[in-house]
Amino acid sequence: MTTQHGSAGKTAAVPQRLLAEATxxxxxxxxxxxxxxEIVEAAGVTKGALYHYFGSKDDLLHEVYARVLRLQTERLAAIAALEEPVADRVRKAAADVVVSSIQNLDDTKIFFRSIHQLSPDKQRAVRSDRRHYHEMFRSLIEEGRDTGVFRAEPVPDLxxxxxxxxxxxxAVWYRPDGPLGAEQVAEQFADLLLHSIRTS
Amino acid sequence: MTTQHGSAGKTAAVPQRLLAEATxxxxxxxxxxxxxxEIVEAAGVTKGALYHYFGSKDDLLHEVYARVLRLQTERLAAIAALEEPVADRVRKAAADVVVSSIQNLDDTKIFFRSIHQLSPDKQRAVRSDRRHYHEMFRSLIEEGRDTGVFRAEPVPDLxxxxxxxxxxxxAVWYRPDGPLGAEQVAEQFADLLLHSIRTS
Amino acid sequence: MTTQHGSAGKTAAVPQRLLAEATxxxxxxxxxxxxxxEIVEAAGVTKGALYHYFGSKDDLLHEVYARVLRLQTERLAAIAALEEPVADRVRKAAADVVVSSIQNLDDTKIFFRSIHQLSPDKQRAVRSDRRHYHEMFRSLIEEGRDTGVFRAEPVPDLxxxxxxxxxxxxAVWYRPDGPLGAEQVAEQFADLLLHSIRTS
Amino acid sequence: MTTQHGSAGKTAAVPQRLLAEATxxxxxxxxxxxxxxEIVEAAGVTKGALYHYFGSKDDLLHEVYARVLRLQTERLAAIAALEEPVADRVRKAAADVVVSSIQNLDDTKIFFRSIHQLSPDKQRAVRSDRRHYHEMFRSLIEEGRDTGVFRAEPVPDLxxxxxxxxxxxxAVWYRPDGPLGAEQVAEQFADLLLHSIRTS
DNA sequence: AATGAATGAGTGTTCATTCAT
DNA sequence: AATGAATGAACACTCATTCAT
Incomplete structure (x- = not known):
């Protein structure tokens, strides 16, 4: 239920190892x-150890979500706070989320595939955090629209x-060993987004 | 393939009922x-009946995929064959797949969430069909690029x-009882796509 | 439940075909x-056909036993009735049962492996027939013992x-494609039996 | 491998109890x-407990075979190593396997009736061990034949x-409550074997 | 901090048999 | 004489979780 941060054992601490293997x-x-x-075998411990640190299998999944949401929210907040033209900030935010989604491809896979397997209350918590993130991004789009940089038409939510x-x-199609690096995809995705919404 | 007992409407044939409830x-x-x-209870039959018509639970899922892929491929082929400027055909194809995805929202949900739960060989078959569909769509984009209607930069695959x-x-965010109708979303998605790729 | 003997269809009659494939x-x-x-598929008919001719799967197995017991009993009776020295009749009977067991190796396999899977009453019937066969053979041994041709010691039943x-x-070890033909094994088994019981 | 709770007798450890009831x-x-x-009910535990100790129902059967093969191989090896005339060793070995087959009648029943129900790889392992046992016994017969004590004719394998x-x-006919004790049957079987093969 | 034996409810699947046609 | 849809009970096996130690 709690996560240790003091490094203890020989290699990584048990809860971290469990979380990494579970992811x-x-x-x-x-x-x-x-x-x-399978999780405990991969982490080299026994079931008792897992249940000592995590209340349930569900908890483990929730931790994955919490970590990824925390990370992405922090990065978006930092970019949104920059003193730059809104179009630049949107471009940076879009590119950044692509890069971090590719760098943490496992988390990205889990994210869009496993929400429905969380218990209802944890699902609610995750969706709420996600909505918060969504709203931060929407605010940037709104700012662009309100300042005439972006078109009015497709509403920012959409x-x-x-x-x-x-x-x-x-998570479905990207291959780390494919022809495109994370930065390339990021640049092109950001480019597509900007073209799709900016005033012609 | 189905046995009707004279009465026309009311209860559909067993395999259809099973497939509908499963979806x-x-x-x-x-x-x-x-x-x-749960499936057989919802369909009002017993397990034996299900296994009389379907080889496995997996088969049932595969049928859902087969149906959806057949439908979408047919619709895309029809639109691609129209004698219209390529930009119009892309716009129509984009709008059409949005409409049909919303009309069959259950299938759309299943599609991107449950592929990984198909047996490896069925997964291969579905991915192959899907790739075929993807390539049809890509051909349209390529045509636009080659005729100078679309920008060269993000490669068509991307x-x-x-x-x-x-x-x-x-499937994740659309609500039939929300503010936007299927056609509205379709129009705006097609609009975003066109803006994102056409030569400015 | 009944077996047709009049040849009817194109190939063998249905019940015979079922029995052959089942064996x-x-x-x-x-x-x-x-x-x-599996049985009906091998015989190229449907379940309904099987249950038309046989009351149950058990019945099918019982038919196999009945056929084999009838055959072996007839052959033993014929040999026992010969007008020859008892040692010769025992030798012939022993050799004959070996030959027929090898010629009908499938039945032999079934015989000693599947009795316990018959329903109790059918099992009783088979055991009773088998006992009758056993007693016929035992009578020959007794005759030899009583006439001083065979030793007194191991009682005939044993x-x-x-x-x-x-x-x-x-059925466990014999291979039709092995080095020994049915007649060779028959001769040597009969030889072993005779040596084991005759007065030295 | 087993956890005893202090008390010595009464209830055996769980895996042993399961194996005994399964046999x-x-x-x-x-x-x-x-x-x-049925097995777990007889042993007074739940399915989970069985699958904690044994990988499958098949495993349980394999354990029965392993135990019986180990026992018989050890006994035969001990007898074969005695410093006695070969005829005496064969007689002892034959009598001994009869006694141990009767003493472990359940294992004997299982042995010749259930091999075919083992998974192919386990079946292979059992047959290989069995062949080893067979070859040890055959060596004794060969020794007797080569020293002129046994007849040349039926080859030792046969x-x-x-x-x-x-x-x-x-396993098919012996009844513990019948007229013949294990030692009596053993003596007579050994007697029959010796008579059948020794030089007259 | 961690073990591992044990539970109990649940899983997908099989199958002999029935029966309206 | 034969079909094939449908049943219902049984099957081997899995798994998240608990708890005495």
């Missing part, structure tokens, strides 16, 4: 198809849903 | 969280992945 | 591991059990 | 006709198959 396995075969036994569909979909 | 339940709670027991991320994501 | 399959994978579905264990075991 | 039930009604549920058919068949 890998959830991305690989999905939450429901990953057994607690634009955000449009773009984040593309971002989540990275 | 609803898979969309609702996911493939792994839907038990065969554009298709970008756009279909948005389409699949509809 | 092959029961020998191959055992009674419990052979499904009714001798019969000793020898028929060897015969049933043929 | 009894497999002998009683056959492997396929014994359900895992003699072994002949005799072990009789031994396995004990």
């Amino acid at each position: 890998r396995l959830f991305a690989d075969r999905g939450f429901d198809r990953t057994s607690v036994q 634009v955000v849903d449009f773009f984040f569909g593309s971002v989540h979909h990275l | 609803r339940l898979f969309a609702d709670r996911g493939f792994d969280r839907t038990s065969v027991q 554009v298709v992945d970008f756009f279909f991320g948005s389409v699949h994501h509809l | 092959r399959l029961f020998a191959d994978r055992g009674f419990d591991r052979t499904s009714v579905q 001798v019969v059990d000793f020898f028929f264990g060897s015969v049933h075991h043929l | 009894r039930l497999f002998a009683d009604r056959g492997f396929d006709r014994t359900s895992v549920q 003699v072994v198959d002949f005799f072990f058919g009789s031994v396995h068949h004990l």
Whole structure:
């Protein structure tokens, strides 16, 4: 239920190891198809240890979400706070979320595939955090629209849903060993977004 | 393939009923969280009946995919064959897939969430069909690029992945009882796509 | 429940075909591991046809036993009735049962492996027939013992059990494509039996 | 491997209890006709406990075979190593396997009736061990033949198959409450074997 | 901090048999 | 004489979780 931060054991601390292996396995075969036994074996501990640190399998998944949401919210907040033209900030935010989605491809896979497997209350918490993130991004679009930089037409909410569909979909098709590096994809996705919304 | 007992309407034939209930339940709670027991209870038959018509639970899911892929491929082929400027055909194709994705929202939900739960060989078959569809769409974009209507930069493959991320994501956020009708979303998604790729 | 003898269809009559395929399959994978579905598919008919001719899967197995017992009993009776020295009749009977067990190796396999899978009443019937056969053979041994040709010691019952264990075991080790033909094995088994019981 | 709770006797450790009950039930009604549920009920535990100790129902059967093969191989090796005339060693070995087959009648029943229900790889392992045992016995017969004590004619392999058919068949007819004790049967079987092969 | 034996409810699947046609 | 849809009970096996130690 709690996560230790003091480094203790020989290699990584037990809860961190469990979380890392769980993330890998959830991305690989999905939450429901990953057994607690597999997680503890991969982490080199026993079930008792897992249940000492985490209240349930569900908790483990929730931790993955919490970590990813925290990270992305922080990055977006930093970019939104820059003193730059709004179009530049939107471009940077869009590119940044693509890069971080690719760098944490396992988390991205889990994100859009496993929300429904969280318990209802945890699901609510995650969706609420996600909505907060969504609103931050929407605010940037609104700012651009209100200052005449972006077109009025597709309402900002729709634009955000449009773009984040593309971002989540990275987990489906992106291959680290493919022809495109994360930065290249990021630049082109940002380019597509900007073209799609800016006043012609 | 089906046995009707003279009466025309009311209760559909057993395999159709099973497939309909399975689709609803898979969309609702996911493939792994839907038990065969729940499906047969919803369809008002017994497990034996299900296994009389379908080889496995997996088969049922595969049928859902086959139906959706057949439908979308037919619609795209019809639009691609129209004698209209390529930009118009792309716009129509984009709008059409949004409309049909919203009209069959259950299938759309299942599509991007449950592929990984298909058996490897069925997964291969579905991905192959999907790739075929993707390539049809890509050909349209290529045609536009080669005729100077669309920009050269984001390669057509990337554009298709970008756009279909948005389409699949509809299943996550679209609400039939929300403010936007299917046609409105379709028009705006097509608009965003066209703006994002046409030569300025 | 009844067996047709009038040749009817194109190839063999349906019940005969069912019985033949069932025998092959029961020998191959055992009674419990052979499904009714497999039998009817092998025979090229449907379940309804099987249940038209046979009351149950059990019935099918019972027919196999009945056929084999009838055959062996007839052959033994014929040999026992010969007007020859008892030692010669025992030798012939022993050799003959070996030959017929090898010629009908599938039945032999089924015989000693699947009795316990018959319903209690059918099992009783088979055991009773088998006992009758055993007693016929035992009578020959007794005649030899009473006329001083065979030793008194191992009681005839034990001798019969000793020898028929060897015969049933043929199904376990005998290979039609092995080095020994049916007649060779028959001769040597008969030889072993005779040596084991005759007065030195 | 087992956890004893201080008290010495009464209830055996869980895996032993499971193995004992499984042996009894497999002998009683056959492997396929014994359900895992029946085994765990007889042992007074739940399915989970069984699968904690054994990988599968198949594993349980394999354990029975492993135990019986180990026991018989050890006994035969001990007898073969005695410094006695070969005829005496063969007689002792034959009598001994009869006694141990009767003393472990359940294992004997399972042995010749359920091999085919083992998974192919386990079956291979058991057959290989069995062949080893067979070859040890055959070596004794060969020694007797080469030293002129036994006849040349039925080749040793055939003699072994002949005799072990009789031994396995004990499971079919022997009754502990019948007129013959294990030692009596053993003596007479050994007597029959010796008479059947020794030089007259 | 951590073990591992054990639970109990649940899973997908099989199958002999029935019966209206 | 034969079909094939449908049943219902059983099957082997899995798994998140608990708890005494």
